[in-house]
Amino acid sequence: MKAIAVDYTRPNHTPECFAEITIEQPTIGAKDLLVRVQAISVNPVDYKVRSSIQDKQSTPRILGWDAAGVVEQVGLQVSLFKPGDEVYYAGSITRPGSNSELHAVDERIVGRKPAYLSFEQAAALPLTTITAWEALFERMAIAPQTSASKRDKHILIIGGAGGVGSIAIQLAKQVAGLTVIATASRPETFEWCLNMGADYTINHHQPFKTELKKIGIQEVDYILCLNDTEQHLVNMAETIKPQGKICSIVETEHPLDMNLLKNKSVTFAWEFMFTRSMYETDDIQAQHEILNKVSTLIDQQVIQSTMTEHLGALNPENLAKAHTQLESGRTIGKLVLSGFAQ
DSSP states (O other): OEEEEESSOOOTTSTTSSEEEEOOOOOOOTTEEEEEEEEEEOOHHHHHHHHHOOSOOSSOEEOOOEEEEEEEEEOTTOOSOOTTOEEEEOOOTTSOOSOBSEEEEEGGGEEEOOTTSOHHHHHTSHHHHHHHHIIIIIISOOOOOOOGGGGGOEEEEESTTSHHHHHHHHIIIIISOOEEEEEEOSHHHHHHHHHHTOSEEEETTSOHHHHHHHTTOOOEEEEEEOSOHHHHHHHHHHHEEEEEEEEEOOOOSSOOOGGGGTTTTOEEEEOOTTHHHHHTOTTTTHHHHHHHHHHHHHHTTSSOOOEEEEOOSSSHHHHHHHHHHHHTTOOOSEEEEESOOO
């Protein structure tokens, strides 16, 4: 089968950044599905892992985690899916990635593809959706319910126009019933956040406290940080309510000064959507359930896909283009590729 791989880090503008290789079909485990991949999307984790491959690899590394496709085979202990089922998922960072024609993945982290979406639109969602859902409803323990009484609760989403922000805005508004303030910095990103359902937007290059005052808000109950945790920590400490909750997905280079949050008794949590699959936690199947819940919300047209650009077939040139575009830090929504050129 065909796959797109990297053997060691090269600049993503060079022709050799990725290579198309031919490898054996994956052998599936007892709980695995063998999926024929129809579409994939790229995430920051893709280029971060690519950049970390410094030494020449004896076996080229297949990256990619977001995928949508059709089940071809199932393992002996599979109970959630059957051959022919259309699925979407984010895979495991500890296994070969989805930039391949066929991909082996644990059924417990796979969801039913929304019938309302194309494979391309569906592939844009899994990793960011699971990240946002876990951050909102597990790490910060926000009740997933829509009720008028929740409208007096405010969430600030830092970096609202990216992949995670685009779906987090929708979940916070449509599922949790919160008042959503998203940060952005360009006219097109402000517009995108509002189109995703944000009630307000503020500029993350300005002090949050000043920006919030402009829209008549003093403090927020929750903060979801999707961009530069170190840079925004003081801003977050100043604008979070006493006993509020902060969740971040962005690792830091230096220790954070948690004393800034002490007097307000603020809860701080990390979110990493690969935790369940990496450690095979007892509740690993929760990701299957999350994806199915969101699939239903999409089919009910409560939530929409965050795909903004289809970059063509899955080949080395287009994949390098996707990585370059994503690394620019100016991508809105999600970039998708589909199918191998014949």
